[in-house]
Amino acid sequence: MSLVELSRHMHGIEAEIIRGRLEAAGVGAVCFDSGVNIVEGAGIALPARVMVLAEDLDEAKAILAEDVSL
DSSP: OOEEEEEEESSHHHHHHHHHHHHHTTOOOEEESTTTTOSTTSSOOOOEEEEEEGGGHHHHHHHHHSOOOO
8 A cells, every 4th residue: 555646735725625525535645744834935835745545546536526616
């Protein structure tokens, strides 16, 4: 079981929202570095990454491709 990167985000909250969407759909996910850019404009440019198991990558991409707008 290895983790692979699904997406990168400059704002950790975006990564956490995506993690929540995946978890709600039954796909486990973790965020790496989501708390690093807490102070905007601090000169730290480390993106938050959403990671999933390699075998869940295609399903995770399909979930994120779904239109959730009302």
